[in-house]
Amino acid sequence: xxxxxxxxxxxxxxxxxxxxxxxxxxxxxxxxxxxxxxxxxxxxxxxxxxxxxxxxxxxxxxxxxxxxxxxxxxxxxxxxxxxxxxxxxxxxxxxxxxxxxxxxxxxxxxxxxxxxxxxxxxxxxxxxxxxxxxxxxxxxxxxxxxxxxxxxxxxxxxxxxxxxxxxxxxxxxxxxxxxxxxxxxxxxxxxxxxxxxxxxxxxxxxxxxxxxxxxxxxxxxxxxxxxxxxxxxxxxxxxxxxxxxxxxxxxxxxxxxxxxxxxxxxxxxxxxxxxxxxxxxxxxxxxxxxxxxxxxxxxxxxxxxxxxxxxxxxxxxxxxxxxxxxxxxxxxxxxxxxxxxxxxxxxxxxxxxxxxxxxxxxxxxxxxxxxxxxxxxxxxxxxxxxxxxxxxxxxxxxxxxxxxxxxxxxxxxxxxxxxxxxxxxxxxxxxxxxxxxxxxxxxxxx
Numbered sequence: 001x002x003x004x005x006x007x008x009x010x011x012x013x014x015x016x017x018x019x020x021x022x023x024x025x026x027x028x029x030x031x032x033x034x035x036x037x038x039x040x041x042x043x044x045x046x047x048x049x050x051x052x053x054x055x056x057x058x059x060x061x062x063x064x065x066x067x068x069x070x071x072x073x074x075x076x077x078x079x080x081x082x083x084x085x086x087x088x089x090x091x092x093x094x095x096x097x098x099x100x101x102x103x104x105x106x107x108x109x110x111x112x113x114x115x116x117x118x119x120x121x122x123x124x125x126x127x128x129x130x131x132x133x134x135x136x137x138x139x140x141x142x143x144x145x146x147x148x149x150x151x152x153x154x155x156x157x158x159x160x161x162x163x164x165x166x167x168x169x170x171x172x173x174x175x176x177x178x179x180x181x182x183x184x185x186x187x188x189x190x191x192x193x194x195x196x197x198x199x200x201x202x203x204x205x206x207x208x209x210x211x212x213x214x215x216x217x218x219x220x221x222x223x224x225x226x227x228x229x230x231x232x233x234x235x236x237x238x239x240x241x242x243x244x245x246x247x248x249x250x251x252x253x254x255x256x257x258x259x260x261x262x263x264x265x266x267x268x269x270x271x272x273x274x275x276x277x278x279x280x281x282x283x284x285x286x287x288x289x290x291x292x293x294x295x296x297x298x299x300x301x302x303x304x305x306x307x308x309x310x311x312x313x314x315x316x317x318x319x320x321x322x323x324x325x326x327x328x329x330x331x332x333x334x335x336x337x338x339x340x341x342x343x344x345x346x347x348x349x350x351x352x353x354x355x356x357x358x359x360x361x362x363x364x365x366x367x368x369x370x371x372x373x374x375x376x377x378x379x380x381x382x383x384x385x386x387x388x389x390x391x392x393x394x395x396x397x398x399x400x401x402x403x404x405x406x407x408x409x410x411x412x413x414x415x416x417x418x419x420x421x422x423x424x425x426x427x428x429x430x431x432x433x434x435x436x437x438x439x440x441x442x443x444x445x446x
Contacts, residue, residue: 003176004147010174015129022133022146025282029137032336036281041074043308044285048072050098051314057095058314075285076295078317083293083304085319086119096313106312111263121263122312127283130309131265134280138269141278141333142231142256144204151197151229153180153207153215154236155431178202182211182431190218198227205251209234210439213243214380216250228252235260238343238439259343264305264318268340275331276339284308287317288326300325300344352444354388354418368409377401382429384441390420394429 011018028036051058052069061081062069071080089096098104105125136146144150172178178200180193193215197205205212212234219226232247235258244255259277260267265284268277279286287304288296303322307315323344331339351359364383372378379396386392391413395401410421 003149004145006174007147007176011129011132015125017126018129018133021130022136025130025133025137026140028282029278029335029337033281033330033338034336036336037075040281040285040308044075044078044306045069045073047306047308047311047314047316050311051316054098054100055096055314056099057092058316060095075287078285078287078306079293079295081317083289083302083317083319084315089119089121089315098311098313101312104312109262119263121315122310123262124310124312127265127307127309127311128262130283131260131262131267134267134283135260138258138260138267138278138280139204139206139233139256141269141271141335142204142233142254144230147176148203148230149176149200150204150206151178151180151200151202153182153193153205153211155182155208180207182208185211185214187218190215194219194224194226197229198225201227203230204233205229206233206235209237209239209243209257212247216247217379219250220246226251231256233258240439259322259324259340261305261320261322264303264315264320265307265310266303266305266320268343271331271333271335273331273333275329275333276327276341277343278331278335278337279340281337282308286324288324293317296326298326298328303343351383351385351391351440351442352388356388359417368413372405372409380429382439382441384443386443388444390422392422392424394424394426396426396428 008019015021028039049069052062053059065080067080071077101122106122107125107128109121109123111119111121136144168179178196180196181189185193212232218224228251231253232251232255234243234247234255239255239257244257247255254272256270257277258267258269266286267280267283268286269280270277285306285308287306288299288301289304290296290301293304300323303320303324305315305318305320307318325341325344327339327341329339330336351364353359368383377398377400379398381396382394384392384394406423410423413419413421
């Protein structure tokens with residue numbers, strides 16, 4: 001009880017409105033989507049008016065388009081505006097500075113740069129804490145309560161390993177948290193991680209899907225005992241079905257996937273029904289769109305984000321670089337929000353065949369791994385595409401891996417997709433600067 005009071009107090013000291021924010025979003029999850037949408041559109045109209053009056057880039061954009069702010073009243077009206085991307089923001093950096101910025105409290109932030117193009121941006125303080133309230137609510141779908149013990153296994157994108165030691169310890173104490181690095185997960189480190197989990201006994205373990213999966217495999221293969229948390233929360237990377245199964249078996253608990261971006265302000269979380277990820281509505285508008293910006297109500301498209309509260313640097317129809325599959329079904333859990341069936345991955349995680357067809361890398365990867373007779377002997381695998389004619393499997397394998405099956409896999413891929421296939425056996429697969437492990441690396445222009 002004392003730790004949970006400290007948790008709330010720490011947030012309240014940094015943001016006096018935090019507790020009321022959290023209580024509001026917890027209550028709001030049960031409102032109908034129609035009610036949530038009305039609230040979104042009210043915030044949207046205010047953000048559009050603010051951007052037109054205070055942000056030079058948007059004032060110029062509206063003038064060029066021949067639009068008044070009053071033209072954007074609904075989510076559907078956003079189609080009247082072009083898609084925003086990182087290149088546009090960088091090119092017009094000075095014009096994204098609001099004229100009243102000096103009156104705001106904000107943070108200077110940087111994206112993880114997993115696409116190779118990290119982006120600097122500003123994040124208003126109230127908006128950041130609203131994001132935290134939504135994060136805790138999303139974990140709450142799995143049973144989390146603010147102040148519960150948790151372990152993070154990740155890199156800099158989840159604020160692991162990015163702060164000085166004293167700041168890290170203060171953060172761990174006030175958040176009832178242990179931070180474990182996703183970098184250099186060797187045998188010694190993983191043994192230490194298991195000991196930390198067993199002694200700390202967290203209610204939840206959160207981290208990169210690949211890192212938790214890697215630890216799960218180590219636990220399983222070495223027959224180690226692990227104190228089961230209430231649940232595991234995966235984020236930042238594609239959670240494949242085989243990974244979910246391995247994590248469930250190793251930790252003896254359920255797995256809940258999540259999606260979120262600080263720059264765009266979008267978030268979505270899985271509940272116990274596992275019908276998809278519930279899309280947050282209080283902080284942002286998430287659109288799924290075609291390449292030309294047309295909104296999609298069902299199916300796969302670009303994930304666009306309009307942050308409804310980041311007045312320090314408004315992003316309207318911001319291309320997150322991710323692809324999502326949105327569905328029209330409602331969830332039997334009773335929450336009113338719309339559902340993402342899944343986050344497909346980044347648009348650079350598509351593969352392209354010699355005849356120009358696009359293949360979802362996530363589905364292809366999962367299908368190919370299942371064809372290996374001794375998939376358990378594959379420690380890690382990454383698919384690399386440097387040209388349209390071929391793909392490369394970078395593989396970290398155990399000594400007992402049976403290479404005789406490679407000809408069959410190569411022939412199957414050649415027959416179905418037309419690619420030449422090369423298998424490379426490597427000692428390790430390089431992580432990104434944020435500690436993420438990329439299953440698909442496409443260097444071909446789509």
